[in-house]
Amino acid sequence: MNYAAHPFSLRQLQYVVAVAEALSFRKAAQxxxxxxxxxxxxxxxxEQVLGVRLFERDRRRVLATAxxxxxxxxxxxxxxxxHDLSAAARRASDPLDGTLRLGVIPTxxxxxxxxxxxxxxADFPKLTAIWIxxxxxxxxxxxxxxxxxxxxxxxxxxxxxxxxxxxSSDPFLLATAQGDPLGQSSLAVGRSELRDxxxxxxxxxxxxxxxxxxxxxxxxxxxxxxxxTSLATLTQMVASGLGVTLLPALAVPSxxxxxxxxxxxxxxxxxxxxxxxxxxxxxxxxxxxxxxxxTLRAAYPAAAAPEQPARAARRRAARRVAS
Numbered sequence: 001m002n003y004a005a006h007p008f009s010l011r012q013l014q015y016v017v018a019v020a021e022a023l024s025f026r027k028a029a030q031x032x033x034x035x036x037x038x039x040x041x042x043x044x045x046x047e048q049v050l051g052v053r054l055f056e057r058d059r060r061r062v063l064a065t066a067x068x069x070x071x072x073x074x075x076x077x078x079x080x081x082x083h084d085l086s087a088a089a090r091r092a093s094d095p096l097d098g099t100l101r102l103g104v105i106p107t108x109x110x111x112x113x114x115x116x117x118x119x120x121x122a123d124f125p126k127l128t129a130i131w132i133x134x135x136x137x138x139x140x141x142x143x144x145x146x147x148x149x150x151x152x153x154x155x156x157x158x159x160x161x162x163x164x165x166x167x168s169s170d171p172f173l174l175a176t177a178q179g180d181p182l183g184q185s186s187l188a189v190g191r192s193e194l195r196d197x198x199x200x201x202x203x204x205x206x207x208x209x210x211x212x213x214x215x216x217x218x219x220x221x222x223x224x225x226x227x228x229t230s231l232a233t234l235t236q237m238v239a240s241g242l243g244v245t246l247l248p249a250l251a252v253p254s255x256x257x258x259x260x261x262x263x264x265x266x267x268x269x270x271x272x273x274x275x276x277x278x279x280x281x282x283x284x285x286x287x288x289x290x291x292x293x294x295t296l297r298a299a300y301p302a303a304a305a306p307e308q309p310a311r312a313a314r315r316r317a318a319r320r321v322a323s
Contacts, residue, residue: 007049007050008045008046008049008050010078010079010082011042012042012043012045012046013075013078013079014032014079015028015032015034015039015042015043015046016043016046016054016068016071016072016075017072017075017076017079018031018032018039019039019043019055019062020064020068020072023061023062023063024062025039025040025057025062043055050071052065052067052068052071053065053067053068054067054068054071054072055068076145079146080144080145080146080280083146084146084280084282084283084284085284087149087284087285094126095285095287095288096124096126096127096288096291096292097126097127098126098127098128099127099128099129099130100127100128100129100130100149100150100292101130101132101147101148101149102129102130102131102132102148102149102150102151102152102277102292103131103132103133103134103139103142103143103148103150103151103152103153104131104132104133104139104151104152105133105134105135105136105139105151105152105153105154105206105207105208106133106134106135106206106230107202107206107207107208107231107248107250107251108152108250108275109131109133110254111250111251111253111254111301112152112250112275112296112300112301113131115299115300115301116295116296116299116300117129118299119295119296119298119299120292120295120296120299123291123295124291124292124295132148135205135206135207136153136154136157136158136159136205136206136207137205139151139153140153140158140159140160140162143160143162143278143279143280144160144280146280149279149283149285149289150277150278150279150283150289150292151277151278151279152167152275152276152277152278152296153207153275153276153278154170154207154208154211154273154274154275154276155273155274155275155276155278156207156211156273156274157207157210159278161281162278162279162280162281163278163279163280163281163283163286164276164277164278164279165276165277165289165290165293165294166274166275166276166293166297167275167276167277167293167296167297167300168274168275168297168300169272169273169274169275170248170249170250170272170273170274170275171248171249171265171266171270171271171272172211172212172215172246172247172248172249172266172270172271172272172273173246173247173248173249173252173256173263173264173265173266174189174194174244174245174246174263174264174265174266175235175238175244175245175246175247175252175255175256175261175262175263176238176244176261176262176263176264177238177239177240177241177244177261177262178260178261178262179241180241180244180262182194182197182244182264183244183261183262183263183264184262185264186264187264188264188265188266188267188268188270189264189265189266189267190267191215191218191219191266191267192219194216194219194220194221194244195219195220195221196220196221196222197219197221197222197243197244198221198222198224198242198243198244199212199216199221199222199223199224199243199244199245199246200223200224200226200228200234200237200238200242200243200244200245201213201216201223201227201228201234201245201246202227202228202229202230202231202234203227203228203229204227207273208248208273211271211273212245212246212271214271215246215271216246224242224243226242231247231248231251231255232255232258234247234255235247235255235256235258235259235261236259238259238261239259239260239261246271247263248273250275250301253301276293277289277292277293277296
């Protein structure tokens with residue numbers, strides 16, 4: 001270990017990352033709550049001690065140099081580690097006494113948060129959970145940058161190097177308009193039934209879209225050009241008779257019932273996603289996040305959770321006794 005004093009500060013690294021993200025010295029200064037001359041002076045000092053020029057700048061634009069790009073990425077990692085060090089010290093006595101910034105994808109938040117928010121409040125009365133809704137890619141970036149402590153995501157998406165604790169499996173169901181021939185049967189849907197069916201899906205960037213599209217492609221269904229921005233819009237378009245869609249079971253009680261849709265389960269192997277709380281590997285609050293995941297798991301709505309074999313056996317036995 002080299003114990004010599006470093007010629008730069010974490011604050012200077014924050015300035016570097018701010019300029020790289022804002023591509024403007026003025027906007028970066030505003031983000032960092034300092035004057036622009038002060039920020040420029042600190043960056044000039046940093047460039048001098050490092051011996052490299054970090055940014056090309058003129059009156060119209062700011063660009064990172066080739067050497068600057070490497071320094072910026074290393075600065076980002078150092079700032080995340082510094083954030084984790086601060087968090088570890090702050091939460092050493094009680095990691096769940098304070099604020100957690102939690103990400104959640106749009107195809108989960110409106111259907112799960114009303115169930116889990118009261119449970120989190122009851123289990124961790126000193127905790128303030130701040131939920132940030134966004135698409136998977138943005139949430140993964142937030143985790144890597146340290147602006148999020150954890151996120152509720154589907155494991156089937158590309159998440160990078162993270163740790164996780166599974167909350168629940170969320171199977172997909174076929175949703176159709178009342179008069180659609182595909183909705184008339186109560187039997188499980190075979191993949192062959194979707195051949196040449198017109199299917200509506202979400203817009204690009206939703207991980208649920210990618211999972212549903214993969215299943216529909218194997219079934220040789222036709223995706224229509226219309227792309228919905230939300231499950232609510234998707235189900236309304238299906239209700240109008242434009243086509244059929246796939247819905248996660250978590251959303252069915254809200255969206256399918258509101259739009260008056262028919263739903264059918266899929267025959268095995270049925271499409272599904274695995275919802276999990278994920279966080280950065282080596283996060284200092286991983287044990288606390290596992291406790292949060294346990295609360296989410298316990299509060300997961302029973303109507304949307306896949307039936308476990310033991311529970312199903314008990315129900316069959318109860319029906320036999322009743323008859």
